[in-house]
Amino acid sequence: MELSAVLVAQLVPYILVFARLGSVMIFMPGFGDTAIPMRMRLMMALVISVALTPASGVPAVDLAQPMLLVPLLAIEVTVGLWIGLTARILFSALDFAGAQVAYVAGLSNALAPQTGQFQGATMISGVLTLAATAMIFATDLHHLILRALLLSYEVFPTGRLMPGDLAQQTVRAASASFSIGLSIAAPFYVMGLVLNAGLGLTARMMPQLPVFFVATPVLIVSGLFVLVLAAPAMLSGWAEVFAGWLGRLSF
Template sequence: MLELSEAQIGGWLGAFMLPLFRIAAMLMVMPIIGTQLVPVRVRLYMALAISVVLVPTLPPMPDVDALSLPMMLLIAEQILVGVMMGFMLLLMFHVFAVAGQIIAMQMGLAFASMVDPANGVSVPVLGQFLLMLSTLLFLAMNGHLVVFEVLAESFVTLPVGEAFLLERYWLLAGKLSWVLGAGVLLALPAITALLVVNIAFGVMTRAAPQLNIFSIGFPMTLVLGMLIFWLSLADFLAHYQLIASDALQQLRELAGTP
């Protein structure tokens, strides 16, 4: 009769549970998979499936009792690492949402908002459009496969029990300003064109004070803003490739992968 000791069961359980918590934490936070559109049960099944495939290829896990305090600390560490990696990827998608919000405010379309089904909040229509477009491009270019590759490599570069969380935390905190800067640069051509339109309306108001700028300027700004936004989409793919490659490189730096 096969007999298993408590140490063997605890070792096998720890070897599977520690990677599972890091994988599940990233899947719960990262965009596309970690949104409200994907049920929590489906995300848990995906984490279990990835763990079953990935665990046999990982380095040995720390030999710690499964019900001890050190195991709880290791689990908390893995959850924090997974959340940081997922949040780093989430920043990339918020760049396009911020750019859409800035353009919508400049063209007077900020009042036209809709409920984002992924996050459950109201966002301007232009921001939601850019967010959906970037999501489709991310999946079409197999960005999710790159993320899973970085996740698998992170178990080698950030071994369980040896992750330098404080250093990684400050690295992540330093990237928060990157979102606003990238969003402004993405929306800068449209903002500049709309600024010229607003200056032109200001000159018209000074030249002909009898014109009602509120009844003429708002619809003209809205129509010209939509035209400028449509023309700016011609270079959207080039901007997306730069932002996506930069974000994935920062994700590699956070995970310590080359």
Template sequence: MIGDAAALLGVAQEVLWAGVAVFLRVAAMAGVFPVFGEQSVPLRLRLAIALALTLVVLPAVPLAGGAPGLAALVGEPLVGLFFGLFLRLIVMALQIAGTIAAQSTSLSQIFGASAGIEPLPAMGHFLVVAGLALAALLDLHVRAAAYILLTYELAPVSTVPAAALVAEVGVAEVGRAFRFGFALAAPFLVASLLYNITLGVINRAMPQLMVAFVGAPAITAGGLALLAISAPIMLAAWSDRLLDFLAAPFGALP
């Protein structure tokens, strides 16, 4: 009886240490994950989500027996942040697109609430909330678990990416996020350019006409109409980018 209990205790210790190693990576990743890691989500709920994801992925994670070393205890949260922040950049692309679109249509001074810390223009807030809701509807919790397991193939336990690789990939992904955000807001930039050119022509033709009083309501109404038309297309392109990255990090993006 005592021998069986001692053997069971050894197995329990191995499972506990394995759970600690997995939790360190998952908690860091869940803290910045889209939907789950938003600042509006209470801290206790985020902790519960991290624990739930840990229990889901733990049986499938390849781990060596015994207690994790110092490299795992220190490196696993860093690896989790490394992979989680790139998903956060995809969400930031929507924020960038919304901010550019609001500035182009003279709506940047109208602020709304925000899922993050800083308030966004109302147009950006609308796009971010709609994108997060769409991601949740697309079974983000299932894809998140698969993404976590995929990170163990790219960076096994006790493996910390080299600083040069982190810098290279980080710069590339930040640039890609800004390009993607700019591309999403391109219709608003084109509309703003045509609007300003038209106002300039009208002002040259009729200097006595106060074109600003005529054009301000027009650009506001046009911006809202363009948002209603383009928002489904923007969100579809954004969700495709998010799902592609979750399925194949760094390989699915052009």
């Protein structure tokens, strides 16, 4: 075999690893955020691929039939996109929780001229997602992400694809994301129930009181106060589920 063919065969594992990890980096929370420039994400994917290829166990591929590389690349890209999208689905639990907080706290009131119907939800969701992204790196959760990338080669060996299992796991990820969002937003449901019940009784006892104008600032202040107190527990609850999924890549 010629030296050039040997070198190309040794280079193929790096290409296959980059196909999977580069696809993961498109959606992976922290690494794939849109705030990071595309060139930096591309360079980061290249560096991580070079670093992890020797430990991934991807064998050298004989390129006597180059067309065999096409289905391998397609499978690797599919697996990488699934990992990244599943992580992003779990990350969307914070968006859902932020929207629920905004609705309960009155920040998404259509009659509020300063916040509007969607601006309040976007604001709270942005705060939670930004805090979660910072927590990923502050708590070394990004190291667990890198370990999960290596684990993916044990769960999904190179060249093997299980579409049925991937679809089932995606459905479970969506269910888990919805459950996480509801659980971490639960304190605000309790707060909204108590405050609205109290304001309703107040309106019954004092019919002349403009309850709407009184309730809005009370709900907003109370919601922000509860958010300050509950945010650490909300983020840690999400991080625990996210770390558990990274440790096994299944639900």
